[in-house]
Amino acid sequence: MNLNPMEQFAVRPIVPLHIAGYDVSFTNQSLLMVIVVLAAALFLTLAVKPGRLVPTRGQSMAEASYEFVGNMIHSAAGEDGLQFFPFVFTLFMFVLFCNFFGLIPGSFTVTSQICVTFGLAAFIIAMVIVTGFLKHGLGFLKLFVPHAPFALLLLLVPIEIISFFTRPISLSVRLFANMLAGHTMLQVFAGFVIALGGAGGILSVLSVAPMALIVAILLLELLVAFLQAYVFAILTCIYLNEALHLHDQH
Amino acid sequence: MELAAAKMIGAGLACIALVGAGVGIGNVFGSYLSGALRNPGAAATQTTNLLLGFALCEATGLFGLVIALLILFAF
Secondary structure, eight states: OOOOGGGGGGOOEEEOOOOTTOOEEEHHHHHHHHHHHHHHHHHHHHHHHSOOSSOHHHHHHHHHHHHHHHHHHHHHHHHGGGGGGHHHHHHHHHHHHHHHHSSSTTSSOOOSSSHHHHHHHHHHHHHHHHHHHHHHHGGGGGOOOOOOHHHHHHHHHHHHHHHHHHHHHHHHHHHHHHHHHHHHHHHHHHHHHHHHHHOOTTTHHHTEEEEEEEEHHHHHHHHHHHHOOOOOOOOHHHHHHHHHHTOOOO | OHHHHHHHHHHHTTTTTTHHHHHHHHHHHHHHHHHHHOOOOHHHGGGHHHHHHHHHHHHHHHHHHHHHHHIIOOO
């Protein structure tokens, strides 16, 4: 049996829709995004609804995620970074829930699409630039000029500019490639199980080994799903910190 | 036929980038452990940097993987 490990990433239209020559169909990707947003919103509102002094398990999970992101912003971007709390929290929860929902067998990983992650990353960088110019005016351009002798600056300034503008690419490709690689690996090992299981005799018994490996890899993928959401959010905070404070520490 | 073979070889070669990622991730965690065992008091404050270093390292290797996938599926 020949299973294509890339087939799981195919975007299929559920409700075909064309407006002015553009394909704006409601796809399996859109469906998963709607589910993710609804799940995150319902979880965060319903879990804290009782407002108990001694929280239930659900309430303490919601509160812990809130405090976790709050501490993360505070440590990475300082006190005035907290004005971006709603944005970073939404971003973190969205990416986290997308990653986790993608791990459910048979579902679709929204963050394994470069268009989604690049959309998020481009928006983040645009916001960093706007924030920087609003806060410092043209002084924001000092971000590209490190403290160095003039001769070195000729070399350093282009490097700083290039590194600034490759950030949306590295930010989006990191998340996208991690999800893509992890899910492809799971699918390849699943192919081993099917091939061995269908071989008959002693080989069918041996298919337990790759199956056990899939379980272990799935656990690793759970860690990666959380870690990538965390890294995505903390890099956002670090970029915001640079826009807010330029080179000096907060 | 030769083009298909060359594609396969190219994609395989692009995966060599993962060598660097492996060395880098090992270095990140190894350095963290040796630092943390010398000064356990400071270890907890550096977990953010640890995870950040890990993610940045891993990403460089995955760029190689993306190149491999591009060679295989995009061209």
